[in-house]
Amino acid sequence: MLKPSAASKTGSRSSRAKAPRVLAGVVSITRQVHFNSAHRLHNPSKSQEWNVAHYGLCTNPHWHGHNYVLEVTLRGRPDPDTGYIMDLSQLKKILHRAVVDKCDHHNLNDEVDFLRGVIPSTENLVIAFWNEIAPHIKAGRLHCVRLYETPRNFAEYHGPDSK
Ligand SMILES: [Zn+2]
Numbered sequence: 001m002l003k004p005s006a007a008s009k010t011g012s013r014s015s016r017a018k019a020p021r022v023l024a025g026v027v028s029i030t031r032q033v034h035f036n037s038a039h040r041l042h043n044p045s046k047s048q049e050w051n052v053a054h055y056g057l058c059t060n061p062h063w064h065g066h067n068y069v070l071e072v073t074l075r076g077r078p079d080p081d082t083g084y085i086m087d088l089s090q091l092k093k094i095l096h097r098a099v100v101d102k103c104d105h106h107n108l109n110d111e112v113d114f115l116r117g118v119i120p121s122t123e124n125l126v127i128a129f130w131n132e133i134a135p136h137i138k139a140g141r142l143h144c145v146r147l148y149e150t151p152r153n154f155a156e157y158h159g160p161d162s163k
Contacts, residue, residue, distance in 0.1 A: 029086065126146070
């Protein structure tokens with residue numbers, strides 16, 4: 001489907017080359033990043049028996065680690081000038097600054113300010129990561145934060161308005 005280009009909308013006739021065709025459609029784009037972190041699932045307001053019953057080995061006081069895989073998806077219409085919703089290398093920089101640099105090779109229970117006092121389950125991590133990433137997304141809209149704790153276990157969050 002053809003739409004008027006940005007140049008013709010503003011009435012500019014100065015560019016010699018023809019403006020590219022703009023294709024209508026809403027698209028999802030995803031960037032994947034990795035980090036390694038230690039954590040422990042433990043509710044300090046409960047007894048040791050309760051913690052062992054709910055978390056098993058994951059409540060071990062000496063920590064354990066995961067090779068986390070974080071996938072962040074934006075949705076939007078491609079910009080008529082670039083064909084991008086957002087340059088994925090730009091999204092990578094945002095994810096590193098907001099999440100990876102703070103979590104990689106750190107202890108999620110003790111060393112990450114925005115996780116202070118939170119049980120670092122995969123469910124809680126996707127909500128916390130969304131909250132850290134969302135303010136930096138200026139193009140398209142944040143659609144999904146997916147976190148793999150293992151290749152078979154992952155959680156997804158679609159934001160505070162999702163039910
Ligand atoms: Zn774990």
